[in-house]
Amino acid sequence: MKQARVLTETEFKRLLAVVAQMKHAGRNRLALMLSHLAGLRVGEIAALTVRDVVDGDGKVREQLRLRAEITKGGHARTVFLNERLRREIERYRTDWPEGGNDDAPLLMTQKRTAFSPNTLCQLMAQLYRLAGLDGATSHSGRRWFITKLAHSGVSPKVIMTLAGHRNLTTTQRYIDVRDDMMKAAVDLL
Missing domain, CATH: 1.10.10 (Arc Repressor Mutant, subunit A)
Incomplete structure (x- = not known):
């Protein structure tokens, strides 16, 4: 079975530059960053809520707890968010819905619904394809x-x-x- 391509630093920068020119750039950039900087699977990213990444005081968490029901192995785990990823989440907050519900999906489709893992997987494949990165998939990050x-x-x-x-x-x-x-x-x- 062929594995997903691992991007070079130059390719990753090119991908982010392509994403920056698109509609929903903030959302798409954050999805990629969660994959690359936290190693999350596409299903885990799709299942994240605002509450998972922001605490009760409105601060971006330093770590998040993935619930067992959203992980592939069915085992809860702690994910540490480095400073770069926390800045990305903070940057994305300007795109959150007004009066956002803490239980709302972190990333939403253009129809304002949660992504399914499959739909997010397809979106990521499209982003890699638009950046000319053959062989890259949602697992590349x-x-x-x-x-x-x-x-x-x-x-x-x-x-x-x-x-x-x-x-x-x-x-x-x-x-x-x-x-x-x-x-x-x-x-x-």
Whole structure:
């Protein structure tokens, strides 16, 4: 089975530039950022509510708790939101509905309803296609997240836990290796 393409930094910037020119740019950018910067699956992103990312005082959370019913393995997990992702969420808040309900979906379709995982998957595929990124799918961000952590020297156990995997071999299948990475590795010697 062919895996989703992992974007280079240049390709990721190009993707964001293409998204910035589109209708619903803020929503689409946040969906991609949740995938790339938190490693969330498309179904997890689609299921997020405002309450999941903003606390009772209106502050963007530093971590969110994914409920068991929205995760692939059926196990709740904590997702840590780095400063860059928290800024993205804060930036997107200007697009939230007036008098927004805390239980409202974080990302809404143009019909103001929650995304289904399938519809969000199709949207992401369209965004990658418009940016000319053949082979990229809604899983590309998750693979990017795991690969980036692995190549930054993060412990495999930590990466496995952040990804919500139960088995290290599953996590290892997500890690992309390219020639430039191998060259950088041997240049360390």
